[in-house]
Amino acid sequence: MTDPQNFYAEVGGAPVFEKLVRRFYEQVAEDEVLRPLYPEEDLGPAEERLRMFLEQYWGGPRTYSDQRGHPRLRMRHAPFKVGPIERDAWLRCMRVAVDDAGLDPAHRDQLWQYLTYAAASMVNSPF
Template identity: 60%
Template sequence: MSTAAEPTPDERTLYEQMGGADTFATIARVFYEGVATDPLLKPMYPEEDLGPAEERFRLFLSQYWGGPTTYSETRGHPRLRMRHAPFRVTPEARDRWLTHVMAGVDQADLPPELDALLRDYLERAAHAMVNTFV
């Protein structure tokens, strides 16, 4: 009876290499802990309970990095710019968003090369969401 060999590090998805569900849950949790007390960002979330937003963010990050496709199955295509269009995303809001999400990345404690890859993506995504300078 043969058993499947464990995948080598090179055969694992980025999602698996980054620590899977636990990593993205940590990032989303820490991010929304920051948002909850941020006077600029909190008003952008109409729900008093940030739990559903945290769950959506966790699902999005998980899917983007090669994990389960639950986000698309439940919400459709991410369409990040369209979903953020109703909100005034200024450079200050972007910077606050980055502060909170990077605190989550800090808590994830990823290997340096994966940490840099994730931070680069998040910075580029944050810059792309800016839709007003006033």
């Protein structure tokens, strides 16, 4: 398994993360569970925040923390109800994005394992 700090460079850097997150938000825009959670009409800024966060996590530029500070993702999700239904919807959208990102199987599986773990840890409601 790749050291997460090398992942960004190994998979091809910025274009891969741009594609992944763009595809994810294309799904979110059409998703009746997730779309209403996003407070802003324009999903562009949310897309940029997720992209910067993922790039940083996987060893890319640290722009996320430069602009947003410490991630504290559970705290930042506290205003939104994230139950099992929202978690599954998020992962459904992300699965499409991960499958379309053009990664080799080892990197794809490593990314997916992280995302399923991260999504489970964001759940803040039992229903």
